[in-house]
Amino acid sequence: MRKNKKSGRLGTFLKGSIPDFAAAIAANTVCVLCTTVLPLLISFAIDSVLGDKPVSKGFKLFSDALGGISFIKDNIWVIAAAIAVIAFINALFTFINNYYNSNGNQKMVLRMRNSLFTHVQRLPLSRHSENSTGDIIQRCTSDIWNLSNFISNQMLQLFRIIITIVISVVFMFLMNPALAAISSALIVVITGISMAFRIVMHKRFRMCDEQEGVLSACAQENITGVRVVRAFGRERYERERFEKQNEYYTGLWVKTGKVTALYWSSTEFMNTLQMLILLVAGTVMCINGTLTSGGFVAFLSYNALLIAPLRELGRIISHMSRAGVALGRIDEVLTQEAEDCGAYEGKLSGDVVFENVSFGYEAGKPVLENINLTVKEGEVLGVLGGTGSGKSTLAYLLSRLYEPVSGNIYIGGKNIKEIPLATLRGNIGLVLQDGYVYSRSVGENIALAADGASQADIESAAKTACVHDSIEGFVNGYGTVVGERGVTLSGGQKQRVALSRTLLRNTPYFVLDDSLSAVDTETDTAIRANLKNKFGNSTVIIISHRVTTVMDADNIIVLDGGKIAESGTSEQLLARGGIYSRIYELQAALPEELKGGGV
Ligand SMILES: Nc1ncnc2c1ncn2[C@@H]1O[C@H](COP(=O)(O)OP(=O)(O)OP(=O)(O)O)[C@@H](O)[C@H]1O
Ligand SMILES: [Mg+2]
Structure with missing residues (x-):
């Protein structure tokens, strides 16, 4: 079942390249015919031109x-000219084949990369949390390369080998059935060894590929988190961790190399052994007069033509294993x-x-429990809570970045599960906690979600x-490139972008x-004043751990350990003397204390 799915996937990738590959196989066949x-x-030159053997039927037409x-x-x-013409045809068709x-x-690689990238883009957030970025990148690069390398090099070579073997064996049997039988026995033995080799290699390649994924995830994590590594002086620890993974990876390849060496030897x-038997048997036949010397030379040439591809077969079969592993890993993502996402169906209201x-990210570990709340259209809800209390999770659920484990969320009376994602997310302006900026200009970063702004x-x-x-203060203003090669924005600037x-x-x-x-209190107040005008009739949820940010809201909820501990207006909550008022006093008292200490 799994295999069928995988080959179906390969078929999808191959589609569109089939005319090219068919042309390559046809050209390949001509090359093989030239060689054979x-x-x-x-044989004709030795027996009938140099010797006196009568010209056989096939060569009569030629001569x-x-x-x-x-x-x-x-x-x-x-004869030399005929050989040169054949060599020229061979070269021409080798070019066409390549x-x-x-x-x-x-074309196939292009399709594979595009479909993988598009699919990864559309995977739910929960999937991204499960798969490490490095591993996904490895599947999009290394695994695609392994698969395409097999299809472009080994698969066509496999066709060539099969054609060569078939033609050589047919010619050999036509020339001398007894010698041909000795020669063909080798095909059976080497094919058997190749199959056993394939089984071992498949396992080894899977282990190597998985470890490569771990290694690239380790490198990627370190490069992304370079600041943390430097700030905490963790270079040595990280280097040793990488070296350990790298050594294990190298060890896997060394073991794989041993199996390969055993196969080749x-x-x-x-x-x-086969050559030896053929030489003895052929020489005896020549002495007995049942084989001509020209025929023997031709036979040995065919045998040589057969041996090389047969041995290659093992290598190709091992590559086939590797490609199979790569295809499996790509298929796992796809x-x-x-x-x-559906279609954008216009503005929502209500x-x-x-x-x-x-909701819980993992089974048995609830993050939000029995949340019941209503944000009236056009009103502002403030969400206050300590770190890890589930504030961000609440925002994710509203945008359906994650689905609730139980319960429902409605907008304007409609369950958000029934609203196409494009419509839902197109109606919710979500500012994430870790405002991500791309390595593009500041202007482009702002215009990202609004085409034609x-x-x-x-x-x-x-x-x-x-x-x-x-932004105006930057050398290139809105054209200033942020990110790795440009100016890096401060935490507060990033949030505001x-x-x-x-x-x-x-x-x-x-x-x-x-x-x-990450914005100072003064700027925070200024921004909130601006937002009041900007938001107009919008329905707003402001999440914060700072009381001043939420205190003007029409309604406030206080989250504690995934539950709504308190709710009401700022005045009501202050009067209640619960968590909200305690946080309020703590945060309000801080500057006072500082003032007091200064005097
Ligand atoms: N992707 C995830 N997988 C597993 N657990 C997660 C994931 N994201 C968050 N959590 C856990 O869920 C809980 C709530 O996280 P959440 O981000 O909603 O808290 P928060 O109130 O926004 O905290 P903060 O004020 O620090 O932003 C935390 O205990 C956190 O460890
Ligand atoms: Mg949060």
Whole structure:
């Protein structure tokens, strides 16, 4: 079942390249025919041109076309010219073979990369949490390379080998059935060894590929987290961790190399043994007069033609294993169910309602329990809570980045499960806690989610988020490239660029997940004043661990350990004297204490 699925996947990838590969195989067949005709020509030259054996039926036509056997005997160069013509045809078709092969392969790689990338993009967030980035990258690069390498090099070579073996064996049996039987016995033995080799190699390649995934994940994590590694002086620890993984990986390849060496040495031995038997048997036949010397030379040439591809067969079969492993790993990603985003169906309106919503990232570890809340249309909800209390998770559930384990969420009375993702996410302006910026210009980073946004729109959003002046201060203004090679933004600037990006979309619902945590209180106040005008009639959820950020909200909930501990307006919560008022006093007292200490 699994195998069928995998070969079905290979069929999908091959589609579109089949005309190229068919042309390559046809050209390959011509090349093989050219190679196999040469020994016959040599046998003809030895037996009928140099010797006096009557010309066989097949060569009669050939010799007549060239002016008859006596003409050829006087003009021996004709044989050389015939060999040169065959060599030229062989070269021409080798070119055609390589051209179409490479063409078909590149088109196939293009399709594989695109479909893998598109699929990874559409995988639910939960899948991304399960798979490490390094492993996914390895599947998109190394595994694709292994598969394409097999298809473009080994698979076509496999065709060539099969054609060569079939033609050689047929010619050998036509020339001398007894000798051909000795020679063919080797095919059975080497094929048996190759099959055993394939089983061992498949296991080894799977282990090597999986370890390569671990190794690239380790390297990728370290490069991404380079600041943490440096800041904590963890270079040595990380280096040792990488070296350990690397040593294990190298060890796996060394073991794989041993199996390969065993294969080549055993087949080499078989090969020599077979040659020896053939030489003895052939010589005896020549002495007895049952075989001509020309026929013997031609037979040995065919045997040589047969031996090399037979031994190659093992190598190709081992590559086939590797390609099988790669295809399996690519297939694993492609069979993971992708999100169906549907179509954007226009603006949503109405209240946001959480009804008995419970959720956990892992079974048995609840993160949110029985959440019941209503955010009235056009109102602002403040969500306050300690770290790990489930605030961000609440935002993820609303955008359906994760699905609730139980309970339902409604927008305007409609269960969000029934709203196409494109519509839902197109209506919710979510500012994530870790505002991610791409290695593009600041302007492009802001315009990311709003196609066709004008410079004036971009600047207006940046002004609302109080980041316009900072951007103007950069050497290239909005054209300044951020990220690895450009100016790296500060934490607060990054958050404000992410905020501007969301504001530009002008959605009816906004969720700000601790989006101003890295911004100083003064700027935070200024931004909130700007947002009040900007939000207008939008329904807003502001998540924060800072009381001042949520205190103006129409309603506030306090999350504690995944449950709503308190809810009400700031005044009501203060009057209640619970968690909210304690946090309020703690945060309000801090500057006072500092002031007091200064005096
Ligand atoms: N992808 C994940 N897989 C497993 N557990 C997770 C995942 N993301 C978050 N958690 C866990 O879920 C709990 C709630 O996390 P969440 O991010 O919602 O908290 P938060 O209130 O936003 O915290 P903070 O104020 O630090 O941002 C935490 O205990 C966290 O460890
Ligand atoms: Mg959070």
